[in-house]
Amino acid sequence: MQSKRKSSEEVSCVSVTKIKKTLSEEGFLSQNFRLTPLLRLQELESVENGIDGMVVLIVVSGTAKSTINGRNYELRPNSLLILRGDSAVGAFKSSKAAMGYLIHFSEAFISSVNHDAADKLMSDIMVGAKPCIELRVEDTTRLHAIAALVGRMSSVDGIYGEKILSSLANTLYYMLAAIIGNYSLSAMSGSDTLSRAGELIRQFASELVRSCHQERSVEYYASKLGITPKYLSLVCKKQTGRNASKIIDDAVIGKAKELLAQPGLSILEVSERLNFVSQSFFGKYFKQRTGVSPSRYKALG
Numbered sequence: 001m002q003s004k005r006k007s008s009e010e011v012s013c014v015s016v017t018k019i020k021k022t023l024s025e026e027g028f029l030s031q032n033f034r035l036t037p038l039l040r041l042q043e044l045e046s047v048e049n050g051i052d053g054m055v056v057l058i059v060v061s062g063t064a065k066s067t068i069n070g071r072n073y074e075l076r077p078n079s080l081l082i083l084r085g086d087s088a089v090g091a092f093k094s095s096k097a098a099m100g101y102l103i104h105f106s107e108a109f110i111s112s113v114n115h116d117a118a119d120k121l122m123s124d125i126m127v128g129a130k131p132c133i134e135l136r137v138e139d140t141t142r143l144h145a146i147a148a149l150v151g152r153m154s155s156v157d158g159i160y161g162e163k164i165l166s167s168l169a170n171t172l173y174y175m176l177a178a179i180i181g182n183y184s185l186s187a188m189s190g191s192d193t194l195s196r197a198g199e200l201i202r203q204f205a206s207e208l209v210r211s212c213h214q215e216r217s218v219e220y221y222a223s224k225l226g227i228t229p230k231y232l233s234l235v236c237k238k239q240t241g242r243n244a245s246k247i248i249d250d251a252v253i254g255k256a257k258e259l260l261a262q263p264g265l266s267i268l269e270v271s272e273r274l275n276f277v278s279q280s281f282f283g284k285y286f287k288q289r290t291g292v293s294p295s296r297y298k299a300l301g
Contacts, residue, residue, distance in 0.1 A: 012034045016061045016099055022148035023101060032109035033169045036102045037149050044102075045137065053107040056176060057081040058135075058143060062098030066132075069089040069241065073132040078140045078178070081131045086250075087131065105173055109260050121251060122205045123180045125240045133183050143179075146172045170269045197235050200225065204232065204244070212251040214275045245274035253289050256282075267294045285298055 007097055025035040032053075041064050044057070064075040067090035068083070075081055075098075083089065085107070097202065135143070150168045153161070171275070207224050215221070221244065222229040233244040240247065259270045271282035271294075286294045 004039070016056075019060050019144060022144065024156065026151070027101075027153040028165065029148050030165070030169075032112075033108040034102070035147060035172075037151070038099055038101050040096075041098035041100055042096065045092050045094065051083050051087065051104075053105050053110050055083045056103040056105075057083070057100055058140075058147075059098065059100040061100075062095040064092065064098050067269040068131050069128075071241075075132060076134075078135045078137070080135055080176075082127050082131045082133070082180070084131075086128070103147070103172060103176070105169075107257075109169070109173070111258065111294070113170065115177070119179075119181055121209055121254075122202065123177065124250065124254075125205060125242070125247060127180060127184065128240055128242055130263035133179065135179065139175075139179050142175055143150050143172070146175060150251050165189070173275070182244070197239050200235055201230075201239050204247070208248065208251045212248065212255055213273060216248055216252055218248065221248070229232065249289055253286065256286055256294070257297065260294055267298065270294065 016038070028035045040059065041057075041059070041062065052155050055076075059075045059077055059079045059081070061077050066075065066081065069088050070090070073081070080213050109191065120182045121235075146168060150165065150172065153164050153168060155161075156164055203225055204221060207221055211220070211224075218229040218232060222232040225232065229244070236242060236247055242250075256270060256274060259265055259273060260267070265273075267283070268279045271279045276282035276285065283294055286292075286297070290297065292300070
């Protein structure tokens with residue numbers, strides 16, 4: 001028993017020196033995926049908004065403070081910060097000792113990955129509510145190990161080198177998705193009140209996955225859940241920081257992007273599959289919420 005305790009302590013002690021040795025000084029960069037080497041977080045103090053896809057910051061040492069979507073967060077060692085296209089970063093300041101590394105997955109990369117739709121939607125909802133996650137020791141160790149492998153394998157040439165790196169990038173994404181998914185579940189648990197609200201959000205997310213291609217009204221989903229639209233929006237706002245209509249819009253836009261990425265579907269066919277009265281109305285709806293027209297989004301993809 002004594003030797004097992006010692007082993008556990010050794011695993012939990014992830015030093016900056018050890019990370020420096022395992023993470024490649026050059027990192028890795030491709031069209032849709034980027035992993036930086038260990039860097040001083042002071043270099044990130046002017047963080048830009050309007051991210052393509054998702055950026056994950058993993059803090060290794062020191063502390064940092066950030067304002068995201070109007071809320072203040074403090075990042076400590078073994079914490080993870082997730083920024084997406086809709087993240088509004090107001091400020092980012094770090095201590096001199098703060099170090100970490102960034103992982104960037106483009107929107108194209110995320111669209112190419114196979115997701116469980118309900119889990120992804122639930123994770124998106126919860127990350128929007130709280131983009132900063134405290135990592136468990138075992139999760140930190142796994143992330144560092146995969147990131148180190150990406151750095152080491154970046155020098156492998158030829159087609160097999162590309163396949164190896166592609167597989168590792170997917171592995172890293174799925175590992176992060178698992179961490180975020182576990183966080184989403186634990187964030188919903190606790191008191192009976194929180195559990196009831198969490199269960200309501202889960203049911204809402206599941207119903208959205210089934211019906212967002214046809215229904216876009218808060219009233220529809222509230223009736224399915226047996227509650228009033230006002231109460232659904234109240235619970236969503238309290239639990240996630242977004243009202244029900246915003247969550248519905250995000251789910252519809254996510255489905256629209258998924259369909260627009262399919263080369264065999266025209267914009268008219270996409271609008272019909274999403275139950276819009278016309279292609280023109282779909283175009284206005286999409287552009288109002290994304291800043292680009294469906295045709296522009298399809299061309300960029």
